[in-house]
Amino acid sequence: MLYQIILKNFKSSWKNYFVYFTGNIIGVAEFFVFLGLYSVSKVIMKDASADFGTIQDVMFACILVCIFSVAIMTYSMQKFMRLRLREYQLFYVLGMKRRKMYGMILFEYFSGCLGTLFAGMLAGRLMLGGVLKAWHYFFPEYIRRVPITVSVYMDTCKLSVAVFLAVAFSLLVWADNHGLQDLMNDGKKKEKKPQSRKWLVFTVAGVLLIAAGYWIYARYSLDYGYLYSHLFLNFGTFFVVLFGGGILLEILHKRRKFYLKHLLGLNGLYSRYQSNMLFFLMIFTVQFAAVGYCGVQIAEILPISGQEKYFPYDAVWMGKDTGENQNFVNQCVKEYKGSVKKFPMIRVSGYSVELVGISEKTYEQLSGKQVHLKNKEIVYIQNEYKTYNGKKVTMGAMDYGRKGYTWLMPGSFDKGKDEYVSPESNHPIASKDWDHLYRMKRIEAGNWFGKYRIGVEAENVVVFSENYFNKWHEKLKKEKEEPDLLYLFSFPDRTEKQGTKELQKYVNKYGNQDYGLTDEVQKTLYVTATFVTELEKSLLFQLSNKAFFFLALLVSGNFALFVKTASELPDYRKRYEFLSCMGITKKMKKRTLAWEVKLLPEITAVAVLLLSAGYVEMEKIRESYLGVVHGKEVWIYWGCLSAGYILLTEVMLELLKKWVAKRVEEGNRR
Amino acid sequence: MSVIKVENLIKNYKKSTWKESEEDVKVLKGISFQAEQGEFVGIMGKSGCGKTTLLKNLGMIDKPTNGKIQFAGEDTDSLYGDKLAEIRNQKIGFVFQDFYLMDSLSVEENIMLPMILKKSPVKEMQKKAKNLAEQFEIGKLLQKNPYELSGGERQRVAICRALINDPELILADEPTGNLDSHSGQLVIDTLNRIHMEYKKTIIMVTHDPKMASYCDRILLLKDGKILEEMKRVKEQERFYFRILGKMADL
Numbered sequence: 001m002l003y004q005i006i007l008k009n010f011k012s013s014w015k016n017y018f019v020y021f022t023g024n025i026i027g028v029a030e031f032f033v034f035l036g037l038y039s040v041s042k043v044i045m046k047d048a049s050a051d052f053g054t055i056q057d058v059m060f061a062c063i064l065v066c067i068f069s070v071a072i073m074t075y076s077m078q079k080f081m082r083l084r085l086r087e088y089q090l091f092y093v094l095g096m097k098r099r100k101m102y103g104m105i106l107f108e109y110f111s112g113c114l115g116t117l118f119a120g121m122l123a124g125r126l127m128l129g130g131v132l133k134a135w136h137y138f139f140p141e142y143i144r145r146v147p148i149t150v151s152v153y154m155d156t157c158k159l160s161v162a163v164f165l166a167v168a169f170s171l172l173v174w175a176d177n178h179g180l181q182d183l184m185n186d187g188k189k190k191e192k193k194p195q196s197r198k199w200l201v202f203t204v205a206g207v208l209l210i211a212a213g214y215w216i217y218a219r220y221s222l223d224y225g226y227l228y229s230h231l232f233l234n235f236g237t238f239f240v241v242l243f244g245g246g247i248l249l250e251i252l253h254k255r256r257k258f259y260l261k262h263l264l265g266l267n268g269l270y271s272r273y274q275s276n277m278l279f280f281l282m283i284f285t286v287q288f289a290a291v292g293y294c295g296v297q298i299a300e301i302l303p304i305s306g307q308e309k310y311f312p313y314d315a316v317w318m319g320k321d322t323g324e325n326q327n328f329v330n331q332c333v334k335e336y337k338g339s340v341k342k343f344p345m346i347r348v349s350g351y352s353v354e355l356v357g358i359s360e361k362t363y364e365q366l367s368g369k370q371v372h373l374k375n376k377e378i379v380y381i382q383n384e385y386k387t388y389n390g391k392k393v394t395m396g397a398m399d400y401g402r403k404g405y406t407w408l409m410p411g412s413f414d415k416g417k418d419e420y421v422s423p424e425s426n427h428p429i430a431s432k433d434w435d436h437l438y439r440m441k442r443i444e445a446g447n448w449f450g451k452y453r454i455g456v457e458a459e460n461v462v463v464f465s466e467n468y469f470n471k472w473h474e475k476l477k478k479e480k481e482e483p484d485l486l487y488l489f490s491f492p493d494r495t496e497k498q499g500t501k502e503l504q505k506y507v508n509k510y511g512n513q514d515y516g517l518t519d520e521v522q523k524t525l526y527v528t529a530t531f532v533t534e535l536e537k538s539l540l541f542q543l544s545n546k547a548f549f550f551l552a553l554l555v556s557g558n559f560a561l562f563v564k565t566a567s568e569l570p571d572y573r574k575r576y577e578f579l580s581c582m583g584i585t586k587k588m589k590k591r592t593l594a595w596e597v598k599l600l601p602e603i604t605a606v607a608v609l610l611l612s613a614g615y616v617e618m619e620k621i622r623e624s625y626l627g628v629v630h631g632k633e634v635w636i637y638w639g640c641l642s643a644g645y646i647l648l649t650e651v652m653l654e655l656l657k658k659w660v661a662k663r664v665e666e667g668n669r670r
Numbered sequence: 671m672s673v674i675k676v677e678n679l680i681k682n683y684k685k686s687t688w689k690e691s692e693e694d695v696k697v698l699k700g701i702s703f704q705a706e707q708g709e710f711v712g713i714m715g716k717s718g719c720g721k722t723t724l725l726k727n728l729g730m731i732d733k734p735t736n737g738k739i740q741f742a743g744e745d746t747d748s749l750y751g752d753k754l755a756e757i758r759n760q761k762i763g764f765v766f767q768d769f770y771l772m773d774s775l776s777v778e779e780n781i782m783l784p785m786i787l788k789k790s791p792v793k794e795m796q797k798k799a800k801n802l803a804e805q806f807e808i809g810k811l812l813q814k815n816p817y818e819l820s821g822g823e824r825q826r827v828a829i830c831r832a833l834i835n836d837p838e839l840i841l842a843d844e845p846t847g848n849l850d851s852h853s854g855q856l857v858i859d860t861l862n863r864i865h866m867e868y869k870k871t872i873i874m875v876t877h878d879p880k881m882a883s884y885c886d887r888i889l890l891l892k893d894g895k896i897l898e899e900m901k902r903v904k905e906q907e908r909f910y911f912r913i914l915g916k917m918a919d920l
Binding site: 256257260261263264267268270271272575578579580581582583584585586587588 | 729731751752755756757758759760762764770772773774775779782783784786787788789792795796
């Protein structure tokens with residue numbers, strides 16, 4: 001009989017629990033999708049160069065979404081548990097044993113969790129399947145079909161069960177320590193907030209954390225700098241809002257005229273300060289990840305079209321300086337009304353890459369600058385298309401060097417260099433192999449020929465002293481497969497296609513056969529039009545990744561807002577019914593409700609916008625250290641994206657406000 | 671002059687959302703009475719006889735199915751929106767059984783709430799709240815939160831709140847229902863004082879014959895109708911025994 005009553009009670013309150021179970025389902029589904037994406041990404045990337053960036057993105061998004069999912073599941077399930085504990089009060093008062101009561105609650109809780117776990121995994125499986133299918137359909141070059149492994153299911157289960165257990169355990173311990181009476185009073189008592197000026201110390205600490213976060217982010221100055229910087233930025237802002245907010249509210253409280261005018265709107269912030277701050281942290285993390293991290297990354301990719309403007313030539317060929325080649329090139333240029341520039345070059349092997357070596361004189365011809373290099377001194381030019389030639393680089397290219405030295409070996413990569421170059425060999429190249437260590441007199445960004453390799457250092461340019469270059473040029477010239485001349489072609493638009501086609505045909509037949517790095521022939525000819533098509537597709541793929549994360553974060557953030565508002569609906573109804581008795585006007589009711597529903601999310605949005613604006617600037621500085629120069633357009637694209645995000649969130653808040661107003665009005669009969 | 675006049679008041683709660691039917695719950699079945707300026711009227715009856723429904727209709731929280739309610743000579747049927755809110759705010763004071771204090775606000779803020787809604791000047795609000803609190807012996811509690819107070823103190827806060835806009839009518843729904851006898855006595859003394867000193871019209875729903883004996887007049891409700899009207903003509907104690915005698919008929 002008792003069980004029938006409990007079941008009846010559960011059924012009648014089912015509507016109240018629905019929102020919490022939905023929160024749980026969304027949390028589990030997000031675990032599944034992002035753990036799945038991470039696991040699948042490691043397997044499916046065809047191109048090793050695309051691998052790193054995408055996996056890093058997925059990993060970062062995965063960490064963020066998992067943190068968010070843990071937060072939303074904890075929030076939802078602890079609300080559910082508290083509701084049930086309150087409802088079990090009656091049975092407890094009527095003599096139900098505490099152990100039995102906890103047993104019943106845990107049974108209900110874990111049954112609910114089990115159901116939501118299955119539903120969440122099913123929803124996640126459908127979403128992940130859909131996303132992978134869409135990616136494979138649009139980008140078969142990058143994504144191939146891979147089954148979702150059992151480990152994804154297992155990991156989702158492990159993570160979800162850990163959250164379920166942690167919530168149940170912490171709440172039961174809390175209830176046991178505080179007594180059940182506290183649960184009945186839950187939500188009524190004013191939560192403490194930092195209001196004394198002494199807490200200003202922590203506000204300042206928050207500001208310093210933000211400053212440190214920006215600095216580390218821009219300078220990459222720690223081993224895990226990228227991760228630390230984001231943690232610092234998040235927690236710094238949390239400190240500023242938590243402690244600064246408490247002090248600010250106290251100052252407002254003393255300005256009685258303002259405070260009393262906005263008493264009802266501000267009431268929620270004052271009375272549930274700690275709960276609100278935890279919610280702020282959750283929403284802020286998600287929104288900052290979307291507007292800051294994803295927003296900046298998307299803004300840097302855009303625009304996708306028009307990439308050809310960054311390539312000064314229509315084709316670049318690394319060939320031999322032979323009579324046959326010269327005859328063909330001259331004839332081709334003549335026939336297709338084009339032009340060609342020729343510079344002596346050598347292949348240079350770097351750490352898992354092949355580079356282009358030129359002489360001091362060639363550098364002078366290209367840049368108009370003299371460098372005066374001696375012996376094994378070099379100028380290292382990092383290819384970047386979004387740069388101006390000669391831009392000083394202070395990060396990135398130094399990674400494989402030590403104290404201004406880098407490991408290089410003249411000539412194409414061959415099997416003999418494996419022991420030095422293979423990352424698995426653990427050869428102490430940077431510090432001990434003095435035969436192949438070159439002093440980098442300067443590192444600069446450049447776009448002398450065009451950047452034809454993305455995400456790797458391959459085809460970067462090394463400038464040697466005249467004597468050193470000539471010595472190796474003469475030596476390597478004698479090798480059959482070593483290119484010694486760089487041909488840079490330009491054609492008028494109308495003949496470009498034909499001209500490059502002819503060139504490709506010739507190179508396929510007579511070009512160098514360089515098999516060193518992989519089992520496929522290394523590229524010695526780059527045709528701009530073909531490369532730009534691939535590049536734009538690759539950018540589109542990256543954009544789709546980031547847009548997916550952006551949307552996932554947008555939906556997650558807005559769903560959290562919904563869960564919070566829905567959980568507070570009974571309070572809203574009760575309060576506004578009472579305020580109606582007190583004679584609140586419709587206009588004031590509308591305005592107060594808008595304040596209550598929107599204030600915290602809007603404070604969050606302002607904090608996100610301010611922090612993200614700084615993040616955009618820091619990203620520009622960081623990129624500038626790497627040699628990339630972004631123009632004003634990054635700000636414009638980021639501004640549009642942020643505006644879109646904020647607008648959508650504002651629409652969501654407006655809908656929530658209207659929904660709450662409607663539900664509140666339903667309670668008022670007149 | 672009558673503050674409130676009720677003529678043939680009917681209130682049904684529909685079983686179906688869309689249409690009226692015979693199965694509708696008929697709560698009030700043609701109630702007529704009036705309360706004069708400065709009168710203390712009690713409404714008594716068994717649970718479910720329609721006392722609270724009647725009070726809600728008088729307070730314009732609920733709408734009658736039929737009949738007429740006139741407040742200060744004005745038909746309440748024609749009142750809606752801001753005009754209705756203004757009347758609730760300035761001309762009617764509510765005291766509820768479970769106090770309805772906002773725990774997140776201080777006692778002072780709770781008392782000032784109707785004035786805050788009216789957008790009164792801050793100094794005036796604070797002055798009035800302080801005066802009222804001192805009169806009803808809760809002056810030292812102004813900066814506390816309601817959850818720190820006893821039941822009797824809470825109800826006195828609610829009474830101060832009901833009085834702050836100097837309303838013509840006070841509607842009290844079992845104001846002593848949740849209190850022990852000592853706190854209940856404090857509250858009824860407070861209401862009596864309001865009635866005697868401030869000459870306010872009070873309509874109070876109560877179960878308790880002792881509390882009812884403070885009223886000038888009692889309406890005894892049974893099955894949605896007024897069974898009898900009792901007037902206090904002699905001292906309170908005799909009126910109390912008369913009420914007790916009538917309780918058996920309810």
